[in-house]
Amino acid sequence: MDSACFRSCWRRGSSVRAFSRRPGMPAPGLTWIQGDLCSPSAVRQALAGADTLLHLATQPLQAGADVALARPLLQALPNSDIQHAIYMSITGLERMQTAPYYREKLDIERRFEDSGVPLTLQRSTQFHEFVMQLVQRLTVSRVTLMPPGVTLQPVEARAVAHHLAQLTVGEPAGRVRDLAGPETATLEHLAREWHLQQGRRPALLEVPLPVPLFRAWKHQAAVSPEAQVVGQSWASWLGDAAPEDVRAMRT
Ligand SMILES: NC(=O)c1ccc[n+]([C@@H]2O[C@H](COP(=O)([O-])OP(=O)(O)OC[C@H]3O[C@@H](n4cnc5c(N)ncnc54)[C@H](OP(=O)(O)O)[C@@H]3O)[C@@H](O)[C@H]2O)c1
Numbered sequence: 601m602d603s604a605c606f607r608s609c610w611r612r613g614s615s616v617r618a619f620s621r622r623p624g625m626p627a628p629g630l631t632w633i634q635g636d637l638c639s640p641s642a643v644r645q646a647l648a649g650a651d652t653l654l655h656l657a658t659q660p661l662q663a664g665a666d667v668a669l670a671r672p673l674l675q676a677l678p679n680s681d682i683q684h685a686i687y688m689s690i691t692g693l694e695r696m697q698t699a700p701y702y703r704e705k706l707d708i709e710r711r712f713e714d715s716g717v718p719l720t721l722q723r724s725t726q727f728h729e730f731v732m733q734l735v736q737r738l739t740v741s742r743v744t745l746m747p748p749g750v751t752l753q754p755v756e757a758r759a760v761a762h763h764l765a766q767l768t769v770g771e772p773a774g775r776v777r778d779l780a781g782p783e784t785a786t787l788e789h790l791a792r793e794w795h796l797q798q799g800r801r802p803a804l805l806e807v808p809l810p811v812p813l814f815r816a817w818k819h820q821a822a823v824s825p826e827a828q829v830v831g832q833s834w835a836s837w838l839g840d841a842a843p844e845d846v847r848a849m850r851t
Pocket residue numbers: 601602619620621622635636637638655656657658659669688689690691705723724725726727728730731
């Protein structure tokens with residue numbers, strides 16, 4: 601999602617400074633700073649002279665990593681030029697606290713809120729890209745293992761990125777309305793559509809997998825009927841409009 605965000609910010613005429621551990625692609629209007637958010641001095645340098653912060657960095661597979669990434673930022677913000685911090689978070693966190701990652705995200709939201717920095721807190725449901733990766737990982741020899749009872753309302757990351765870019769040129773707004781895709785569906789339905797898109801009969805095997813995310817997503821905890829609907833449905837995203845890099849991910 602990061603690169604879609606940068607592109608959308610440039611189009612709005614902003615000068616963008618991206619910060620990540622990888623070397624970035626050169627692009628007009630973009631300064632890429634290679635560094636680690638865990639380094640307080642690198643964070644201070646990256647923030648110098650910037651007026652808006654969009655914090656997107658995450659390491660969902662490493663317990664405690666996101667708090668470690670946010671801490672140097674939160675320490676540096678009071679002495680920086682930042683007038684507006686935007687934190688990207690996830691729909692339904694309060695309902696999904698059985699999953700360590702979601703506990704951490706809620707903790708970070710509260711740290712930003714308590715920091716006193718002028719803030720916009722944007723939540724969204726799971727990205728189509730993430731759901732596709734998940735379904736691919738659950739697929740072994742063309743059979744998809746299916747945790748029962750999971751319902752999602754996936755959203756196109758590019759649409760969320762455009763919305764975030766709009767927020768960067770707006771005023772701090774506190775917690776704003778969640779973003780979600782147009783369709784609420786079981787993971788089973790989403791996986792079936794993915795198989796059909798691959799041109800094969802869906803082969804699903806229901807298995808109660810002991811994965812915290814799947815437990816957290818039960819009882820429609822990850823969906824939001826009140827969310828602002830953005831972007832394409834899962835089915836149309838899977839179709840012709842899917843970005844090239846995602847098409848390349850297909851098996
Ligand atoms: N994925 C979803 O379905 C979803 C749904 C709702 C909300 N969100 C939220 O949206 C945000 C972005 O998620 P995403 O899925 O787009 O993430 P992503 O593709 O995994 O990107 C995470 C970024 O964090 C950077 N990063 C990680 N550790 C870093 C470090 N130590 N220092 C500097 N940069 C670091 C990575 O760059 P390097 O590896 O180059 O450092 C990468 O660009 C997160 O806050 C996530 O919780 C995600």
